[in-house]
Amino acid sequence: MREVKKTAEKRIKDLLATHSFPSLEVIIPILEKAGHGEQELAAQFYDTYTSLAKGIKEILGLKDKNMKTLAKVWEILTIFGGEKIQPIELSESKFSFSTTDCPMVQVTKDINSNVKGRYCDLLCAAGSKSLMDTLLSPRKGTCTWNKAMIKGVGKCTVVFELVKD
Amino acid sequence: MSYLKNSWFRISILLVAVGLIFILARLNMVESTSYADLRTALTTTTATFGTLLGIITAGLMFTQGKFSELASELTEKSSDYLAEVLSLEKIQSIETRLLALRKAFIQLAANTTITEERNLYERIITKGSSIFVNFAVLLNLKLKQQGLPDADLLVSEMDPNLYKVYQKRRQIIKKEWQIFFLIKQVVDAWEAPTAFFVEKPHSESALQADLKSSISVLKLKENIDKSSTNIRSEVAKTLSDLNDEISEISKRLHEDRIPQLLPQMKQASTIRGKYFYLALVFIATPLLVNLLILPQLSETTATFFQPIISITSLLSVMGVIFLLLYIHKILNV
DSSP: OHHHHHHHHHHHHHHHHHTOOOOHHHHHHHHHHHTOOHHHHHHHHHHHHHHHHHHHHHHHTOOOOSHHHHHHHHHHHHHHTTOOEEEEEEOSSEEEEEESOOGGGGSOTTSOHHHHHHHHHHHHHHHHHHHHHHHTTTSOEEEEEOOHHHHTSSOEEEEEEEOOO | OHHHHHHHHHHHHHHHHHHHHHHHHHHHHHSOOOHHHHHHHHHHHHHHHHHHHHHHHHHHHHHHHHHHHHHHHHHHHHHHIIIIITOHHHHHHHHHHHHHHHHHHHHHHHHOOOHHHHHHHHHHHHHHHHHHHHHHHHHHHHHHHTTOOOOOTTGGGOOHHHHHHHHHHHHHOOSGGGHHHHHHHHHHHHSOOOBTTBOOTTOOOHHHHHHHHHHHHHHHHTTTOTHHHHHHHHHHHHHHHHHHHHHHHHHHHHHTTHHHHHHHHHHHHHIIIIIHHHHIIIIIHHHHHHHHHGGGOOTTTHHHHHHHHHHHHHHHHHHHHHHHHHHHHHHTO
16 A cells, blocks of 8 residues: 555656746746747646646546546645645635745746736636646636735635536 | 865864963963862873873774775775766766757857846856766776776867866865765756755756756747757757666665765764864873973972963863764764
8 A cells, every 4th residue: 555655656756857847936037038938938837737637637546527636636736846735615616725835936026026926827827727627627617816925915815616507 | 165164264263262261271370279289180181181082092993994994885886886887888978968968058048138048058057067077077087997098078078167177076086986976966966965864845956947947948939939949859858868867877876875875984084084183182282281291290380380280171171072072973973
């Protein structure tokens, strides 16, 4: 049993090493100066999240496509990424959590908060769309985030919700 | 540079300690002490210094034994590494890849107008060059070991600064087992070094993070500059190949417990060197002074010898503290 668990852990680590995110701390100042590449970065985030979500789903043998699967995959991603989240609510139709850790926080202070906010929207939209497309589809969902950390007003709250039919 | 700073720091502490001792001795001088008290103090401190020197000598012999044991273990392993793990083909293949990577990033750094992007590429060039130099030194040692001539092909690819680093690192290697310092440097630069039992989840080195960021930047540029596609795929392939090759070396290095043995070796070497000389200066010298004074001490000479006896008495207290530190260091070997 322990052996099986260890194998899964190793496989997830390998998966994260293969599909890692570029360092936003480095990328964002470059894109900001270059004046282009935002959409391409969002596409990279979408592709990376899709590969990770599919990989984790397969490694953990998660078959259902629902909010619980999304929460589980998200939990694994944050644990292995060294981030901490605090779950607020998990039901059939809703998953919400708060976090004090996000790659956007690492982005240099030289970049103003409006620019950070724009990238935050871009990347959260790409990442959440990817997770919902992979883990909830054919059901539709929405994701909202309050950018509290970028605004400097505390924890950021993220809410995934299923769209009522 | 940090070594120099450390040395100055230690010398300053020693100077302050010596100054403090002199002040305390001067203060003690004011109070008159009887001949009997001085004799007792002198015999007690002499006995203390003698005991300390005895313990430190025993510690030194133990450390010397441990050092020789570790050195022979590492020397035996280093021959295997030069002969098998670091085959000629493997070193040449790694060096070719590092060289290609270096050339590509020098070109990229020259072509960009964005400071952050240039900084990213320059960081990669610096770290990659450091690994390149280490493998060049290893290749040089390997060729020497096999009695083959060094064509200096890799040296010809180095600029003057890099060549200086190469020469310096080559001169540092005095014993065969010291190649492990170079190999560990490579592995630590390539993979994120992890502390004992604490493995950060999904950790990668600064170099790998920068390489991945550069791949990402090149991918973002593809829509505008098609040549980025070729460079990106070349960098990605080189990165993957280098990862396979260096991971293999790293795996063997960890299997052989080299990252654990090297700090032990360093510790033993410090105790044999620096700590032993400190013991000689601060324990053996006052002991000798005491032994010289002891036969001369009489009621008439007591006042004359009083300040020296005060100094050596205070040094004996420092000696005991030093011994505790020494034992602590020995236990970590």
